[in-house]
Amino acid sequence: MSDAVTFNAMAGLLAIPAVAAVLLALLPGYRLTARLNVLATALTLVCALSLFFRRPAPGPYLLVDDLNSTFVVLTTFVGFTTALFSASYIGHELETGRLTPPFVRFYHAMYQLLMFAMNLALIANNIGLMWVAIELATLTTVLMVGIYRTHEALEAAWKYFILGSVGIALALFGTILVYMAARPVVGEGLDAMVWTVLVTRSREFDPALLDLAFVFLLLGYGTKVGLAPLHAWLPDAHAEGPTPISAVLSGLLLNVALYALLRFKMLLAANPAALAPGPLMVTLGLLSLVFAAFMLYRRRDIKRMFAYSSIEHMGIITFAFGMGGPLANFAGLLHMTMHSLTKSAIFFAVGHVAQVKGTQRIADMGGLTETHPVLGWGLILGVVAIAGLPPLGIFMSEFLVVSSTFARAPLLALVLVFGLLVALAALFLRLNSIAFGEPRGPNGKTDASYVPMFAHLALVLMAGIYLPPALVAWFENVAKLLG
Amino acid sequence: MHGIEFDIAHLLAGSLVLVSFLELYQDRLYALLNVYALHALVLAASVAWQAFVQDAPHLYITAAIALVFKAIVIPVALHRMIVRLGIHREIEKAIGVGPVMLTGIGLVALSMVVMLRVTQEADPLAREDLAFALSVILLGLLMMVTRRNAVSQVVGFMSLENGLVLAATGAKGMPLVVEISVAFSVLIAFIVIGIFLFRIRERFDTVDVQALDRFRGERR
Numbered sequence: 006m007s008d009a010v011t012f013n014a015m016a017g018l019l020a021i022p023a024v025a026a027v028l029l030a031l032l033p034g035y036r037l038t039a040r041l042n043v044l045a046t047a048l049t050l051v052c053a054l055s056l057f058f059r060r061p062a063p064g065p066y067l068l069v070d071d072l073n074s075t076f077v078v079l080t081t082f083v084g085f086t087t088a089l090f091s092a093s094y095i096g097h098e099l100e101t102g103r104l105t106p107p108f109v110r111f112y113h114a115m116y117q118l119l120m121f122a123m124n125l126a127l128i129a130n131n132i133g134l135m136w137v138a139i140e141l142a143t144l145t146t147v148l149m150v151g152i153y154r155t156h157e158a159l160e161a162a163w164k165y166f167i168l169g170s171v172g173i174a175l176a177l178f179g180t181i182l183v184y185m186a187a188r189p190v191v192g193e194g195l196d197a198m199v200w201t202v203l204v205t206r207s208r209e210f211d212p213a214l215l216d217l218a219f220v221f222l223l224l225g226y227g228t229k230v231g232l233a234p235l236h237a238w239l240p241d242a243h244a245e246g247p248t249p250i251s252a253v254l255s256g257l258l259l260n261v262a263l264y265a266l267l268r269f270k271m272l273l274a275a276n277p278a279a280l281a282p283g284p285l286m287v288t289l290g291l292l293s294l295v296f297a298a299f300m301l302y303r304r305r306d307i308k309r310m311f312a313y314s315s316i317e318h319m320g321i322i323t324f325a326f327g328m329g330g331p332l333a334n335f336a337g338l339l340h341m342t343m344h345s346l347t348k349s350a351i352f353f354a355v356g357h358v359a360q361v362k363g364t365q366r367i368a369d370m371g372g373l374t375e376t377h378p379v380l381g382w383g384l385i386l387g388v389v390a391i392a393g394l395p396p397l398g399i400f401m402s403e404f405l406v407v408s409s410t411f412a413r414a415p416l417l418a419l420v421l422v423f424g425l426l427v428a429l430a431a432l433f434l435r436l437n438s439i440a441f442g443e444p445r446g447p448n449g450k451t452d453a454s455y456v457p458m459f460a461h462l463a464l465v466l467m468a469g470i471y472l473p474p475a476l477v478a479w480f481e482n483v484a485k486l487l488g
Numbered sequence: 489m490h491g492i493e494f495d496i497a498h499l500l501a502g503s504l505v506l507v508s509f510l511e512l513y514q515d516r517l518y519a520l521l522n523v524y525a526l527h528a529l530v531l532a533a534s535v536a537w538q539a540f541v542q543d544a545p546h547l548y549i550t551a552a553i554a555l556v557f558k559a560i561v562i563p564v565a566l567h568r569m570i571v572r573l574g575i576h577r578e579i580e581k582a583i584g585v586g587p588v589m590l591t592g593i594g595l596v597a598l599s600m601v602v603m604l605r606v607t608q609e610a611d612p613l614a615r616e617d618l619a620f621a622l623s624v625i626l627l628g629l630l631m632m633v634t635r636r637n638a639v640s641q642v643v644g645f646m647s648l649e650n651g652l653v654l655a656a657t658g659a660k661g662m663p664l665v666v667e668i669s670v671a672f673s674v675l676i677a678f679i680v681i682g683i684f685l686f687r688i689r690e691r692f693d694t695v696d697v698q699a700l701d702r703f704r705g706e707r708r
Contacts (some may be wrong), residue, residue: 193661213606
């Protein structure tokens with residue numbers, strides 16, 4: 006009986022979004038479908054939470070362990086709050102005529118399909134299946150980025166599609182190479198693609214093949230993470246798609262790609278003769294951080310600016326995981342969680358700001374705290390959080406990243422701090438002109454729902470002041486798993 | 489292993505690299521699509537041969553997909569599409585034939601050096617297959633970066649996928665799920681691309697990606 010319950014929780018993670026996608030594609034009426042969308046994500050979240058209590062044994066295709074249940078809960082939670090935000094955002098888009106009912110139907114179906122793909126990628130135990138899921142997630146987001154059918158949206162979608170496909174193709178080649186490395190040891194067939202089998206036998210694999218595989222996987226999935234030389238798709242996709250999609254792209258999909266990378270990193274770490282994946286990730290992470298920090302200065306589009314801030318933070322997270330060890334991994338996990346919550350909260354605010362101002366141009370916004378106090382102060386709180394100021398959660402996690410790096414590699418820590426400061430200055434420079442001063446630009450009325458935004462920010466604030474010991478113990482445990 | 493079986497597999501995989509080179513210098517869309525059909529045909533033969541050699545009947549499905557879908561359906565559909573769009577003229581290239589071919593040769597040499605050195609302990613068939621597959625993938629990438637036309641970029645992407653299928657079938661006993669998924673992804677990719685091509689045409693009156701580049705970067 007209990008087996009049936011645990012199995013259902015895992016099946017629910019996949020079945021609920023899949024069924025909801027079909028239903029939402031068929032059902033007419035915006036109010037009904039928006040509610041159904043929220044309901045489906047809420048049910049998925051319940052399934053995800055139940056994984057903390059009961060957990061099915063890993064099979065050849067699916068696996069739930071401490072590492073991915075953390076990711077799954079984060080994904081389904083942000084998925085749920087974004088669905089709440091999306092309900093009011095899409096309602097406004099319908100009113101202004103930027104989206105028509107058929108497109109809204111399509112949008113909701115794609116949203117659920119994206120949730121399905123991300124959950125599948127996270128709980129896949131088979132590296133082939135994981136690849137398929139990430140490809141599916143890419144395709145659904147491509148379709149959503151292009152949904153406005155404007156010049157810029159199509160350009161962004163095309164660029165994202167081409168770069169994403171090339172990334173995903175390189176990742177598949179890496180996956181094939183991992184199979185080639187495993188085959189002489191594990192034997193032919195399904196077992197040689199099952200992650201739990203691979204990780205126990207990886208010390209016997211041919212190290213040269215594993216090295217090569219990791220390079221391809223890093224380039225491939227690294228494109229999806231948005232690491233610096235491979236990031237070109239990211240700002241466009243964030244700026245031109247609907248804002249709820251920017252929120253899930255930044256907050257969730259980048260994490261999912263990073264999760265795939267972490268799984269393969271664990272595989273390499275188990276083989277002493279293989280190259281250490283750490284330095285590669287550290288280099289790419291720092292490069293992304295410093296590059297994105299400087300790029301923040303000349304942004305004219307508000308969503309594009311926060312897209313670059315996502316590159317910056319993915320750089321920090323990749324850097325932390327690349328450093329490795331219990332403390333840096335802990336910091337990386339915490340930073341990832343905080344970044345997901347904060348960045349999606351910021352995009353919730355930015356979505357409404359862009360709607361009331363009727364534009365995304367920073368030059369056309371100003372004095373937001375006077376015209377729309379709640380929205381303005383919400384945005385300020387979000388930016389204070391994302392810039393890493395105390396007492397919010399990101400300050401905690403960045404402090405941990407920096408202090409653990411100072412102990413081991415002081416020179417790298419200097420670069421890290423430099424990047425963080427440059428980004429902080431850039432963010433406040435822009436924030437100043439958006440939030441304060443003379444009110445500029447048109448002033449639409451707000452019918453926004455502030456609950457998701459402030460819920461996220463409250464969580465981030467709470468994490469900055471007091472981390473519950475249970476959560477700390479949980480993260481410590483996962484950090485140990487990551488090696 | 490070093491018998492006629494090996495030689496034929498080698499020949500077919502090598503031909504695929506050769507056809508990739510043929511694709512590189514085609515400057516007419518019609519000719520490019522024909523060469524792509526040939527590319528898919530060689531892939532189908534190669535996969536079928538692998539199915540026979542490895543005694544893996546499920547690979548025949550992959551071969552059939554390559555034959556029917558990639559060698560016939562897609563080229564025909566793209567043919568019709570470019571006629572309807574009225575763009576069956578010359579292709580613009582970002583750089584000339586000479587440098588592209590030389591770069592291609594360099595990429596093939598690179599993939600040989602990398603793969604053959606790394607996979608010394610793998611069995612020779614899989615090893616050479618992987619080296620050829622990587623060459624095809626890199627040549628596909630090269631084609632994508634040297635072309636400006638959306639259709640020829642798509643062809644570059646599809647030949648890249650052919651290289652992936654070659655690699656997947658060369659890895660003996662790799663579970664079916666991957667081959668199907670690769671074929672499936674090509675299908676989805678094609679639909680997506682199809683939609684985009686029409687949309688691009690609707691908006692810009694051209695499928696030259698250069699026209700998209702005008703909107704690159706920041707809006708002012």
